[in-house]
Amino acid sequence: MKDHLHPKFGVGRLHKPFQQPHPPIYVPSISRSSVGLQKAAERGFRFISHHMLHADSLAEQWKTYTQAAATAGRVAQPSDWAVSRNVFVADSADEARRIVRTNSLGSCIQYILDLTQATAPNGVSMWKRDASQRDTDCNLDYFLDEVIIAGDPDHVALRLLQLRERIGPFGSLVLVAHDWDDRQRWLRSLELFATEVVPRFNAAICACSDPIDRVKRATLTR
Secondary structure: OHHHOEOOOOEOOOOOOOOOOOOOOEEEEOOOOOHHHHHHHHHOOEEEEOOOOOHHHHHHHHHHHHHHHHHOOOOOOHHHEEEEEOEEEOOOHHHHHHHHHHOHHHHHHHHHHHHHHHHOOOOOHHHOOOOOOOHHHOOHHHHHHHOOEEEOHHHHHHHHHHHHHHHOOOOEEEEOOOOOOOHHHHHHHHHHHHHHHHHHHHHHHHHOOOHHHHHHHHHHOO
């Protein structure tokens, strides 16, 4: 790298970070029990789970991470884990599902499915809920039903709470960014997520021993 430094324009130099000893290091993870995930746990690195993984795969990843951390003498914390999800919020659940099927979110999922089917050694196996799921059933409908979170604010908050109940607490939720093929709808989705979904989710987590039931009851009384 020293051969390509250009001091006048500041090109090529790696600046020392303000955070000490360094900013948090995150490792992306797709496999349920990859060696990379185990090495990250051993070194105290955090990890981000891929946005197309089924909740069962996410739970297996956390199990792998915590076990590897314990072997290395560390105690894994929820803050070590970032879960990425495809989320789209609209004013009605039917509208959200209809839009997602054809917008950049749905197109992204379909593209990755087609790509892995054509090029990955095991095809679409990495995206399945389990080994018994047929290749033909690992399609956009499956993702809309079980992985993508699309709906009105009540539905999205409930799905996020169900995800948390299934896999346990995690440090960060990472919303996947897609091309704004319809700028206003994506802005509306972010607005609804920030102003309606997050308050529902936080209130349910903080104020009730059964947060999922709390959101369900709040929905029925609207």
